[in-house]
Amino acid sequence: MSMKVATFTVHADAQQTVRWNRAAQGEGFKATGAWLAVAVDAYLRVRAKAGQPVPLAWSKGAFSVELMDGRTIQVSGMVSPPFAYFRGTSHGTDRNKGRSLVHLASGRIIATLRRSAQARALASDLAPALLRGELPDPAPIVERHRRESV
Numbered sequence: 001m002s003m004k005v006a007t008f009t010v011h012a013d014a015q016q017t018v019r020w021n022r023a024a025q026g027e028g029f030k031a032t033g034a035w036l037a038v039a040v041d042a043y044l045r046v047r048a049k050a051g052q053p054v055p056l057a058w059s060k061g062a063f064s065v066e067l068m069d070g071r072t073i074q075v076s077g078m079v080s081p082p083f084a085y086f087r088g089t090s091h092g093t094d095r096n097k098g099r100s101l102v103h104l105a106s107g108r109i110i111a112t113l114r115r116s117a118q119a120r121a122l123a124s125d126l127a128p129a130l131l132r133g134e135l136p137d138p139a140p141i142v143e144r145h146r147r148e149s150v
Contacts, residue, residue, distance in 0.1 A: 010036060048128035056080040056123055065100070066107040067092060078116070079104070082130055085119040088112075111142040 024035035061079035066072050068090040077086030085101045088094045089112050099119040100112040113119050125141050
């Protein structure tokens, strides 16, 4: 089984290069890039444990959504795993309704909010728990976002 790998280019000044290379060697890494990957993952875990919103990168995509009547449909919207959102509700797509935030793994709608920005903010609030391996009851967080949207 092969794993998909992404490559990133990181720009560093001379002092950063020396510090990063030393840290990588000191922790037994042969490549500084491998050490950077571990360091960035550790940083994101610390943010998640501190309850800080996790920055999410959104892009257009298609995904499955489970509707209220039990049907599963394909919709287009914005995706940032483990979340996505589309224009519509638990009844289906509707360009005149709010934005429904979806948990991609289950296809379940977490909440329907008025604006895209609210769906993105809710996803950022829920992401730290998912990084900790938890799927919390989103109701209190959703209710806060609904109150703030009025």
